[in-house]
Amino acid sequence: MEKAFRLAILAVLALIFVSSPFANASESPFIVAHKRVALKKINSGIERISVSIDVYNRGSATAYDVTLADDSWAQDVFDSVIGNTSKSWERLDAGSLVSHSFELESNVKTIYYGAPALVTYRVLTKSRLQEAYSTPILPLKILSDAESGKMTEKKLLVNYGSHISALLIVILFMHMVFNPSKQSGNKKRH
Incomplete structure (x- = not known):
């Protein structure tokens, strides 16, 4: 009996010891950054x-000394127009x-694969700077030609192909159920 009681106390103490770092971690900043890009053709x-x-x-908890850096834009492709x-x-309170916005211009025709932005911040309970990355962006088709009809057809096929297939299967099934084959009609029934 005494041995079971000691084991129970040791188990509770071990649980408290293991869970205490997780309790402290829950009282900290959690930074989420979302990066959006819009293209507009000037000429x-x-x-x-x-x-x-x-x-x-x-x-x-509050994050201190928050710094956002988005230095992934190649200097030979982009020129800064508005903002840094x-x-x-x-x-940054809990x-x-x-938000931060800036604009760039490009006169180079290319497909550009941008990297996520980096956010660094300080937490009072930790001496090291913490890092967070923004969401990545899709590849940018800069100065691309208008989409051809073939690309539009492919997009339609990708978006609605499964719906059309399911509809055709249902129609074929209904045709088979309501229109029996000619061979089964020729058989004599006694």
């Missing part, structure tokens, strides 16, 4: 890229949101 040789990055603090690719905030 036939220049395209403007509008970049907007939203930084959310989904945690339960980096921004800093003194603090549950709050900040």
Whole structure:
């Protein structure tokens, strides 16, 4: 009996010892960054890229010295027009949101694969800077030609092909049920 009681106390103490770091981790900032890009053709040789990055603090504590850096834009492809690719905030309270926007221009026809933006922040309980990355962007088709009819047909096939197939299978099944074959009609029934 005494041995079982000691084992139960040891199990409870071990559980408290193991779960205490997780309890402290839940009281910290949790940074989520969402990066969006929009293309706008200015004229036939220049395209403007509008970049907007939203930084959310989904945690339960304040993040300090928050810095956003989006330096993945190649200098030989893009020229900065409006704003900077980096921004800093003194603090980001729990549950709050900040946004940063900038615009770039490009006169180079290419498909550009951008990297996520980097957000660094400081937590009071840790000495090291913490890092978070934004969502990645889809490849940008800069100064691309208008889509051909073939691409539109492929997109329609991808989007609605399964619906059309299912509809055809249902119609074929109904045809087989309601129109019996000619061989079964010729058989004599006694």
